[in-house]
Amino acid sequence: MTAKRGRPRQAAGESENTGERVRRAALELFARQGFHGTGIRDIAEAAGLKTATLYHYMGNKDDLLVEIMVGAIAPLNAAAERVLADQDDPAAQLAQIVEQHVWAHARDRLQTLVSDTEVRALTGKARTEVLALRDAYESAWRQAVENGVGRGVFESGAPALTARALLQMATGVSHWFSPRGPLKLEALCAEYADWSLGMVRATREGRPIRRADLVLPRPDHYLSVG
Amino acid sequence: MTAKRGRPRQAAGESENTGERVRRAALELFARQGFHGTGIRDIAEAAGLKTATLYHYMGNKDDLLVEIMVGAIAPLNAAAERVLADQDDPAAQLAQIVEQHVWAHARDRLQTLVSDTEVRALTGKARTEVLALRDAYESAWRQAVENGVGRGVFESGAPALTARALLQMATGVSHWFSPRGPLKLEALCAEYADWSLGMVRATREGRPIRRADLVLPRPDHYLSVG
DNA sequence: GTCTATATACAGATAGAC
DNA sequence: GTCTATCTGTATATAGAC
Numbered sequence: 001m002t003a004k005r006g007r008p009r010q011a012a013g014e015s016e017n018t019g020e021r022v023r024r025a026a027l028e029l030f031a032r033q034g035f036h037g038t039g040i041r042d043i044a045e046a047a048g049l050k051t052a053t054l055y056h057y058m059g060n061k062d063d064l065l066v067e068i069m070v071g072a073i074a075p076l077n078a079a080a081e082r083v084l085a086d087q088d089d090p091a092a093q094l095a096q097i098v099e100q101h102v103w104a105h106a107r108d109r110l111q112t113l114v115s116d117t118e119v120r121a122l123t124g125k126a127r128t129e130v131l132a133l134r135d136a137y138e139s140a141w142r143q144a145v146e147n148g149v150g151r152g153v154f155e156s157g158a159p160a161l162t163a164r165a166l167l168q169m170a171t172g173v174s175h176w177f178s179p180r181g182p183l184k185l186e187a188l189c190a191e192y193a194d195w196s197l198g199m200v201r202a203t204r205e206g207r208p209i210r211r212a213d214l215v216l217p218r219p220d221h222y223l224s225v226g
Numbered sequence: 227m228t229a230k231r232g233r234p235r236q237a238a239g240e241s242e243n244t245g246e247r248v249r250r251a252a253l254e255l256f257a258r259q260g261f262h263g264t265g266i267r268d269i270a271e272a273a274g275l276k277t278a279t280l281y282h283y284m285g286n287k288d289d290l291l292v293e294i295m296v297g298a299i300a301p302l303n304a305a306a307e308r309v310l311a312d313q314d315d316p317a318a319q320l321a322q323i324v325e326q327h328v329w330a331h332a333r334d335r336l337q338t339l340v341s342d343t344e345v346r347a348l349t350g351k352a353r354t355e356v357l358a359l360r361d362a363y364e365s366a367w368r369q370a371v372e373n374g375v376g377r378g379v380f381e382s383g384a385p386a387l388t389a390r391a392l393l394q395m396a397t398g399v400s401h402w403f404s405p406r407g408p409l410k411l412e413a414l415c416a417e418y419a420d421w422s423l424g425m426v427r428a429t430r431e432g433r434p435i436r437r438a439d440l441v442l443p444r445p446d447h448y449l450s451v452g
Numbered sequence: 453g454t455c456t457a458t459a460t461a462c463a464g465a466t467a468g469a470c
Numbered sequence: 471g472t473c474t475a476t477c478t479g480t481a482t483a484t485a486g487a488c
Contacts, residue, residue, distance in 0.1 A: 034347065035263075041464095050473060052467090052473065052475095054465095120258065120263065157417070161409070168394060169391050172395075176390065182384070198426070199421045200424070265481065266483080277483080287483095457485085458483100459484075465477085467476085468473100
């Protein structure tokens with residue numbers, strides 16, 4: 001009963017949401033071949049339509065890309081802000097931010113992959129906006145690292161660099177993740193969190209802080225609020 | 227006296243290596259706009275030639291890309307193999323492999339960036355070969371991690387994943403490095419090595435192994451052999 | 453070695469019938 | 471809402487003069 005849009009449907013047999021099919025086709029092709037490597041003819045064919053019909057469901061090719069990117073980054077950014085506001089312990093902040101990032105990059109693998117890969121294809125205002133979003137997101141990571149350094153639980157001579165390195169490590173997940181891999185997703189998230197704590201030499205009372213020492217909400221907790 | 231190619235030059239005043247200029251132009255454009263986002267007209271213009279003249283200096287557009295990629299990965303792969311053969315301590319192995327990777331990704335930033343970014347644009351035999359090279363290189367990283375785990379100095383439940391995460395972290399350098407940054411390149415390499423040792427929880431006699439504890443050749447030592 | 457001119461295919465996008 | 475047909479520009483690549 002998730003009736004969101006009031007637009008009436010024709011009947012029970014209606015083929016379901018063509019717009020979604022277009023977006024899905026574009027996403028898969030952008031992920032596999034890149035934005036510039038994908039033609040609108042490819043998208044049309046994959047969606048089972050003619051190119052002219054495509055334009056009934058989208059503005060233009062660029063719009064598709066912007067939608068994908070903002071849809072990938074904005075929720076992650078919002079969730080990171082929530083973690084910083086809600087969690088106090090820097091180790092918990094960093095671990096949770098890492099885990100939800102890995103979670104999202106596994107669950108929405110193609111979307112995050114395109115988002116992390118095709119910034120070059122953007123121009124003008126869209127590019128500026130997406131870059132601003134990315135910067136804001138990176139700032140949240142840096143904030144978590146700086147909090148830890150400030151409280152003396154992390155060690156980092158250059159929190160901005162450390163944060164970027166952590167981010168790029170965790171982002172890599174979208175390049176290879178498969179649900180059929182050996183590791184359960186929650187376990188994978190925890191691995192990345194533990195690696196991150198190791199990287200920043202997280203220590204309390206002279207002992208390394210391990211992921212297993214922390215009690216955290218589920219990886220998607222702060223993602224599923226908005 | 228590095229007289230490699232016997233091809234005689236016309237005179238002292240000869241305008242220097244047009245082929246190099248073509249490759250350089252292609253590299254910069256591929257890095258900025260992506261392979262499919264770059265036309266041969268762009269390359270020709272950047273090299274100060276007409277498109278027809280380009281084909282005097284290259285096979286086709288694809289060849290340019292393959293050259294860039296193999297030229298980026300092959301030396302790194304060779305250098306990693308040398309480290310594994312030459313260094314005994316797993317901590318030294320891992321640190322050195324990380325440092326030379328970071329070194330190369332900073333020094334040859336555009337080439338490694340394109341190489342890490344445009345595999346999607348390859349097809350057929352070229353793709354197969356480049357992927358094989360990449361796999362071999364990743365294997366060297368995994369080998370270093372496994373050596374450490376085997377000797378009880380590293381901790382990793384999934385060396386293949388750990389190695390990949392380390393690799394992706396260090397690869398990120400090519401996305402942002404600038405020689406005008408605050409950190410000297412050697413220091414940056416050392417940072418990444420130290421982070422890596424932290425990630426794998428490198429420990430000897432109950433104490434964490436730090437980069438500063440290791441005595442290593444310069445980052446480019448094993449790169450400059452071949 | 454460099455050019456002009458061009459072949460041939462394909463790009464993104466739209467007009468307008470149904 | 472979907473189509474056929476097509477506009478217009480650009481893509482990679484080559485032929486052949488100089």
